[in-house]
Amino acid sequence: MSSADAIKLADVEHRYGDVTAVGPVDLTVPSGEFLVLVGASGCGKSTLLRLIAGFEEPTFGTVHTSGSPPVPGRGAGLVFQQPRLFPWRSVGGNIALALKYAGQSASTADVELLLERVGLHDVARRRTWQISGGQQQRVAIARALAVDNPLLLLDEPFAALDALTRERLQEDLRTVSATRTCVFVTHSVDEAVFLGSRVVVLTPRPGRVALDLPIDLPRTGITPDELRGLPEFAALRAEVGAAVRSRTEVTA
Amino acid sequence: MTILSAPPALSADPSPRRSAAAPKKRRRIALRLLALVVLYGLWELAARTTRNPTFIPSPGAVWHQLIQTSTTHDGVRGYSGSLLIEHLGISLRRILIGSVIGVAGGLVLGVLMGVISWLRVVTEPVVTFVRALPPLAYFSLFIIWFGIDETPKLWLLSIAALPPVAVATAAAVQGAPTGLVEAARALGAGRWEVVRDVTLPNALPEIFTGVRLAVGMAYSSVVAAETINGVPGIGGMVRDAQRYSQTDVVVLGLFAIGLSGLLIDALLRTAENRLIPWRGRA
Numbered sequence: 001m002s003s004a005d006a007i008k009l010a011d012v013e014h015r016y017g018d019v020t021a022v023g024p025v026d027l028t029v030p031s032g033e034f035l036v037l038v039g040a041s042g043c044g045k046s047t048l049l050r051l052i053a054g055f056e057e058p059t060f061g062t063v064h065t066s067g068s069p070p071v072p073g074r075g076a077g078l079v080f081q082q083p084r085l086f087p088w089r090s091v092g093g094n095i096a097l098a099l100k101y102a103g104q105s106a107s108t109a110d111v112e113l114l115l116e117r118v119g120l121h122d123v124a125r126r127r128t129w130q131i132s133g134g135q136q137q138r139v140a141i142a143r144a145l146a147v148d149n150p151l152l153l154l155d156e157p158f159a160a161l162d163a164l165t166r167e168r169l170q171e172d173l174r175t176v177s178a179t180r181t182c183v184f185v186t187h188s189v190d191e192a193v194f195l196g197s198r199v200v201v202l203t204p205r206p207g208r209v210a211l212d213l214p215i216d217l218p219r220t221g222i223t224p225d226e227l228r229g230l231p232e233f234a235a236l237r238a239e240v241g242a243a244v245r246s247r248t249e250v251t252a
Numbered sequence: 253m254t255i256l257s258a259p260p261a262l263s264a265d266p267s268p269r270r271s272a273a274a275p276k277k278r279r280r281i282a283l284r285l286l287a288l289v290v291l292y293g294l295w296e297l298a299a300r301t302t303r304n305p306t307f308i309p310s311p312g313a314v315w316h317q318l319i320q321t322s323t324t325h326d327g328v329r330g331y332s333g334s335l336l337i338e339h340l341g342i343s344l345r346r347i348l349i350g351s352v353i354g355v356a357g358g359l360v361l362g363v364l365m366g367v368i369s370w371l372r373v374v375t376e377p378v379v380t381f382v383r384a385l386p387p388l389a390y391f392s393l394f395i396i397w398f399g400i401d402e403t404p405k406l407w408l409l410s411i412a413a414l415p416p417v418a419v420a421t422a423a424a425v426q427g428a429p430t431g432l433v434e435a436a437r438a439l440g441a442g443r444w445e446v447v448r449d450v451t452l453p454n455a456l457p458e459i460f461t462g463v464r465l466a467v468g469m470a471y472s473s474v475v476a477a478e479t480i481n482g483v484p485g486i487g488g489m490v491r492d493a494q495r496y497s498q499t500d501v502v503v504l505g506l507f508a509i510g511l512s513g514l515l516i517d518a519l520l521r522t523a524e525n526r527l528i529p530w531r532g533r534a
Contacts, residue, residue, distance in 0.1 A: 073440030084435035087530035088453040101440035129533040
């Protein structure tokens with residue numbers, strides 16, 4: 001593993017009982033890359049992310065993040081499919097907890113600043129159930145970004161949101177994640193090509209790398225609509241979509 | 253930077269809901285009042301039909317006892333030298349002390365049972381065993397151990413209050429949602445930080461239900477606790493009156509226990525709504 005590699009998976013296989021969910025997978029993610037894992041439901045995308053987060057240990061092979069085996073809460077921020085906010089804490093209290101665990105200052109100003117980074121204003125004192133689903137997911141992203149971790153892991157964070165909110169959050173995520181290595185799990189081909197600097201398509205269970213594609217699209221000086229309108233975007237989306245479909249049909 | 257303004261928050265204006273709820277509330281109160289009137293009528297009818305005040309005293313007789321036990325009359329102060337409010341106050345004090353000790357013990361035991369699996373294996377049958385025992389069964393033992401003063405009464409009420417809180421807390425702690433525990437761990441929380449910041453707050457609604465049950469248990473055990481040397485005390489007053497077949501005083505005592513129990517449960521419910529606003533929203 002070179003010093004520039006943020007994540008390295010070597011011959012990783014993971015089983016739940018007799019069922020092999022993932023692997024074997026070899027994957028290296030350089031620092032600063034935005035890797036998107038795509039595949040059909042149940043192909044092991046989330047398992048792979050949980051292995052990288054340290055919530056699961058591989059049955060075979062090794063997982064390293066920043067040169068050592070991953071430990072939950074150390075070196076990586078994690079955003080789940082559901083916001084998973086603590087309802088007994090205010091919106092600001094949820095952010096403050098992340099700062100507290102990291103031993104950082106959790107002043108009102110710090111919390112407000114983090115919320116503003118994800119486009120939220122004047123919600124710090126509200127209860128988590130008093131804000132919309134999209135706002136809750138923004139809070140979850142702010143909470144994951146609160147500590148300056150080099151890694152950001154996102155497990156289908158926008159899957160439960162409506163199309164408009166999803167697009168807004170995709171745009172915002174591109175901005176706030178610019179300085180980090182990201183691994184993003186999704187089953188949306190469009191989302192994968194829009195967000196990723198690299199897309200990995202997984203086969204149906206057990207998840208293996210079916211396609212590993214760099215996404216060489218302009219990221220600055222272009223609006224989201226312009227990006228989606230590029231012929232290259234359409235070509236990449238078609239290529240990734242074909243890979244996902246062909247793999248799904250093989251097993252169907 | 254393409255951060256767009258977030259959609260407006262879902263803030264409901266409570267006024268239309270309040271205006272819609274008002275007639276419902278009035279209807280509920282009216283229904284309850286009607287039920288009370290019907291019950292009163294049935295009671296009066298039963299008392300007149302049986303014509304045996306030792307079997308069923310009339311509402312009027314119980315009302316008369318309320319006045320008698322609440323005042324000094326013919327040189328006699330209340331019942332057995334104490335006013336009804338004093339009997340009730342002493343019993344409530346016993347219930348409060350017993351409940352506080354029982355709830356505190358049940359809380360600590362429940363958290364430990366929920367977190368440490370071997371401890372749960374060891375203590376669960378014991379807690380269930382104690383829970384199944386009627387309070388009078390172990391009261392005899394406390395009398396032998398501690399005599400007939402306050403100590404055995406407080407022990408009885410504490411032991412009666414402990415199991416509901418311990419069981420509710422253990423179940424809630426054990427059933428902490430994996431999703432929220434993982435969310436805390438992903439933020440860097442250690443084992444005890446997870447317990448403090450996730451497991452316990454998440455368990456609070458169930459713990460509060462356990463507390464209400466515990467106070468109810470202490471309430472229902474107070475008559476047993478005041479069986480011996482229980483005067484002054486509402487349970488002692490009831491037992492004493494039973495010996496002399498003063499059914500009207502017995503009924504009055506039951507009303508005093510029941511109504512004060514309702515009041516305390518209402519206070520606990522109010523505290524619960526204020527302290528746990530997220531109940532049902534997690």
